[in-house]
Amino acid sequence: MAARPILTVIPPTSPLRGQVAPPGSKSITNRALLLAALARGTSRLSGALKSDDTRHMSEALRQMGVEVLEPDDTTFVVSSDGQLRTPTGPLFLGNAGTAVRFLAAAVTSVDGAVTLDGDDYMRKRPIGPLLDALRSVGVGVDCATGCPPLTVHAKGGFPAGRIEVDAGLSSQYVSALLMAAACAEGPVEIALRGKDIGARGYVDLTLAAMRAFGAQVEQQDEMTWRVMPGGYVARDYFIEPDASAATYLWAAQVLSEGDIDLGVADADFTQPDARANDFIRQFPRMPALIDGSQMQDAIPTLAVLAAFNETPVRFVGLANLRVKECDRVAALHDGLNAIRHGLATVEGDDLLVAADPALAGSTCDALIETHADHRIAMCFALAGLKIHGVRILDPECVGKTYPGYWKALGSLGVTFERS
Template sequence: MNKDRLTVIPPGHPLSGKVSPPGSKSITNRALLLAGLAKGTSRLTGALKSDDTRYMAEALRAMGVAVEEPDATTFVVTSSGRLSAPANPLFLGNAGTATRFLTAAVAMFDGTFVVDGDEHMRKRPIKPLVAALNALGVDAEAPTGCPPVTVKAAGGFRADRVVIDAGLSSQYVSALLMAAACGSRPLDIELAGTAIGARGYIGLTIASMEAFGASVEQPTPSTWRVLPTGYKAADYHIEPDASAATYLWAAEVLTGGRIDIGTATVDFTQPDAKSHDFMAKFPHMPAEIDGSQMQDAIPTLAVLAAFNETPVRFVGIENLRVKECDRIRALSTGLNNIRPGLAVEEGDDLVVNADPALAGQRLPADIDTFADHRIAMSFALAGLKVEGITILDPGCVAKTYPAYWDALGSLGVKFEG
């Protein structure tokens, strides 16, 4: 594979076959951290091995946790239940989950921890989480409002209640939830207002915590109470990644094929699986789709919408502007490179002016992925129907789905470049 560019050749036939998506990134990084916070040895199976999870595993190793990888989908984590201050800053690339989760977790121990990332991560906001940690008596600072974050930890939280603004990301709440179980007292975490990005991921967090022995109560819809149980080592199986599955579901409906991913849609617990309901309506997707609770599926849906019978407006997606890149801008840019006017940004809404006649045309377009795995993977779908779609920096899919191009190839898709 050319590291700089990859042109997708439309297969011209329905895509059929069996592809097993990788394990869930969201669940893998939660389970890795929880296993690192648990005393004893945990075995995580079905796990994702990708850039994001590698950064989490390396950070845990740097803090004294043993993380072994006996095969391609297993982590064996052995920990004393404590994280030790590392000799150097923790470098987490552009892994938002690892960065947010570790920023809170390290506060429960002792010493100075610096949580940092690459140039993209240094543009992603973390100020609300740092403010919450400050309110809990933790000496934490992020001068730019983004990483790097310096945490001078002194054994945990000093209060039993905190209010957090989670409008930008539910990961702030998940980070506090997971850390709080390591405390010495119960902690109430309350939302400031009702807005929360991708609330469904809170459910994933709590389910993972409970698998490692934690106890979380929810006195109100906007308040969670975490008991100071600590964590127990556990064997934990991780379900396939629903966000990765969206590309395969979309490829199936776009080409009229049949792709068996080995897991029934109803068996997914991740929020992005809800996108399957909209894909099932293709080419008659609704005029408006609220993406607030399935944010990582929006790039897939937006590219699919380009081939819909009627235009689609995506709302509730303002948080996409602070993901690995500004995904609203990346989507509108890429779609308009395929055909001018195909997408319009209206405030933080994205309107895709669907045109089923695009299929079968030759419309050469270089797609700038902005080093964002989801932009690369979603625009590859356009190449299944339109000639001349070239993905720039195709290797960025390694962030969450290193075998993506191989998966499409196994279904009969060919590439140049």
């Protein structure tokens, strides 16, 4: 077996300064790609992210008869008659959770069986609650484990009527149903089963994108949405920069006492993870308790930053992090303790970080197991800005959402050793 690549971060000797433009939002790009594919006409998506996740989504759409052109590094041009076709083979979606979950509902519009599969990590990520919701309205779905692979036996249309979904594990289940529902023959009412929903703010992103592409959708109450039939119409659509990616740059700025210009005002981010900047600005006096339930992808950034805080931080609301690209609660615990034993502990789903500003300038022998998770690689690079000896396994896994991450840090003055 070939040796796994390792990247060692060399702590900079001066504050990080410069301008870095974060990539386009992964969450919005994959929503816009699907909506453009379900729309009649040609849509131009500018400011888009080009990464592993969006590549898997665009390739799957091409397999279903949609024309997806890429005239430059930040643009997709999508042409469709508003109808997906049955692919000739399985749709392989890597570890792109948005692609698998969104398409599991969207492919109900084809006439035939569609199999969705992914890599070994995706085959551990639960999708059962979404499939249960589809089955409840008569959609045939085969799925042996509650995780991909799965096969949807589609009958040419999303069923109208009322559909209930348990979204406690992921808001993506709700978003998937909402986007597909606009292509039904009649009105669709989507209701939460139970009050818990992970990262509700991402449902708001979905609703905004749907309305931009012409859908008629109303939130009837905190638990229920009503989507009218009519499908989508093509349009030109700008995708804002990725707030999750921005958190690493915001954290790098405060850790190095630098000045990093992202080229976008903080207030212009509409994604839930932008809330993390409120806590980053408080460093090194971050609060003792941080609820991560509504900004889940920002928690790895905040957890590593907390290691250098003046006082300990307890992170709560992390249950959904257990079922991301890896178990991020465990991965953060293990990585922080590789830096210094006892730096982190886990109680249930809570992560406790025993802050110590004296870590800055110290030396460790920390080999960070990323589990091929882009966010684990990117957040622990932040620790390497302050501590000697932080080594990142499989550093190119950042390509899932931020292929230019290492180059971006390099442009600010960070150096690396690769082996």
